[in-house]
Amino acid sequence: MDSHLMWECYMSDDSNFVTINTSLLMLHTDKPIKEDANKLKGYIANQFRDYPIFHNHYGNRCLFTDSRIQYKIINGNGYVLGIKEGTEMIKLLSDIKELHLGNSIYSVRPIFCDKEEILMKTDELIQYDFKSPWAAFNDDNYEIYKRLYKAQDFTNIKLFLNNILRGNMISLCKAFGLYIKGEVYVQTRLKKVNLVYKVKRPAFIGEFRANIAIPDFFGIGGKVSTGFGVVKRRLDGDHYLGNTSFHFF
Numbered sequence: 001m002d003s004h005l006m007w008e009c010y011m012s013d014d015s016n017f018v019t020i021n022t023s024l025l026m027l028h029t030d031k032p033i034k035e036d037a038n039k040l041k042g043y044i045a046n047q048f049r050d051y052p053i054f055h056n057h058y059g060n061r062c063l064f065t066d067s068r069i070q071y072k073i074i075n076g077n078g079y080v081l082g083i084k085e086g087t088e089m090i091k092l093l094s095d096i097k098e099l100h101l102g103n104s105i106y107s108v109r110p111i112f113c114d115k116e117e118i119l120m121k122t123d124e125l126i127q128y129d130f131k132s133p134w135a136a137f138n139d140d141n142y143e144i145y146k147r148l149y150k151a152q153d154f155t156n157i158k159l160f161l162n163n164i165l166r167g168n169m170i171s172l173c174k175a176f177g178l179y180i181k182g183e184v185y186v187q188t189r190l191k192k193v194n195l196v197y198k199v200k201r202p203a204f205i206g207e208f209r210a211n212i213a214i215p216d217f218f219g220i221g222g223k224v225s226t227g228f229g230v231v232k233r234r235l236d237g238d239h240y241l242g243n244t245s246f247h248f249f
Contacts, residue, residue: 016120016121017118017119017120017121017178017213018118018119018120018173018176018177018178019116019117019118019119020083020084020116020117020118020119020176020215021083021084021087021114021115021116021117022081022082022083022084022087022114022115022116022117022215023081023082023086023087023088023090023091023112023113023114023115024079024080024081024082024112024113024114024115024217025079025080025081025082025090025093025110025111025112026077026078026079026110026111026112026113027077027078027079027080027096027099027106027108027109027110028108028109028110028111029077029078029099029106029107029108029109030106030107031106032075032076032077033073033076033077033078033099033101033104033106034076034104035073035101035102035104036073036226036227037071037072037073037078037132037226037227037228038071038226038227039101039102040071040072040073040078040080040099040101040227041055041071041225041226043099043100043101044071044080044093044096048092051089051092053068053069053085053086053089054069054089056068056069056225066083066171066172066175066176066224067083067086067219067224067225068082068083068084068085068086068089069081069082069083069086069089069090069225070083070217070218070219070224070225070227071225071226071227072131072132072217072219072227072230073132073227074131074132074227074230078099078108079217080093081217081218083218084176087114090112091112093110094110094112096108096110115215117215117218118213118215119172119173119176119178119212119213119214119215120178120212120213121173121178121180121181121182121184121211121212121213122211122212122213123211124211125185125187125209125210125211126209126210126211126212126213126214126233127207127208127209127233127234128207128208128209128210128214128231128232128233128234129206129207129231129232129234130204130205130206130207130208130229130230130231131217131230131231131232132205132219132227132228132229132230133193133195133203133204133205133228133229134165134190134203134204134205134220134221134228134229135195135201135203135221135222135223135228135229136161136164136165136168136202136203136204136221136222137164137201137202137222138222141160141164142201144160145157145160145161145202148160158188161188161190161204162186162187162188163186164221165186165188165208165210165220165221166184166186166210168220168221168229169184169186169210169212169214169220170184172214172218172220173212180212183211184210184211184212185209185210185211186208186209186210187208187209187210188206188207188208188209189206189207189208190204190205190206190207190208191204191205191206192204193205195228203228207234214231214233216231216232216233217230217231217232218230218231219231
């Protein structure tokens with residue numbers, strides 16, 4: 001494939017899907033990483049401060065609505081996901097030997113996995129897990145959630161969160177040039193967790209179903225550049241929702 005193609009996002013003739021070039025960097029460390037993805041982003045962005053794509057800011061504005069380089073810590077393992085323009089840029093990390101995160105130093109062996117991913121609307125519901133907390137709220141929708149929660153209106157909380165997740169997926173598709181036609185269906189089973197990131201707000205872990213094919217390790221919702229809302233498709237045969245009720249804690 002020509003090198004310039006790595007910078008492209010291709011749309012089918014009937015606009016049912018887009019293909020997106022990605023590169024996932026797995027940071028194989030000598031011990032589990034105990035810090036969060038914000039520390040990982042800070043360290044790497046500081047090492048490459050002359051490249052705005054690593055921190056997604058140019059002056060006072062964001063370069064992209066969906067970060068082209070996303071940093072993730074999952075079960076003590078570090079990942080950096082390059083998307084579109086980010087696929088070539090994260091190759092600059094191929095010589096990284098150490099991570100200095102807070103008071104910890106980790107020896108690193110970088111492993112890259114390049115893939116062409118597909119983002120599309122599907123005829124069937126696909127099952128996903130959130131591998132990191134989903135940051136659902138902005139200033140406006142958090143006020144609505146607080147009113148519903150104060151009233152213990154769990155039925156409408158479920159519908160409200162499903163609508164937010166639906167909107168997140170539609171926004172993700174738009175960011176990569178895919179404009180969804182027809183209904184986007186969402187089913188969820190979520191548990192509230194406390195999220196302290198600049199401000200304290202709830203986030204959610206759990207699982208969901210949707211008729212959108214999302215590439216593994218993509219982030220949806222807020223704060224995706226620092227590892228929130230990481231999704232991974234469930235394997236065939238894994239237990240899912242069944243008749244289980246929705247619960248919010």
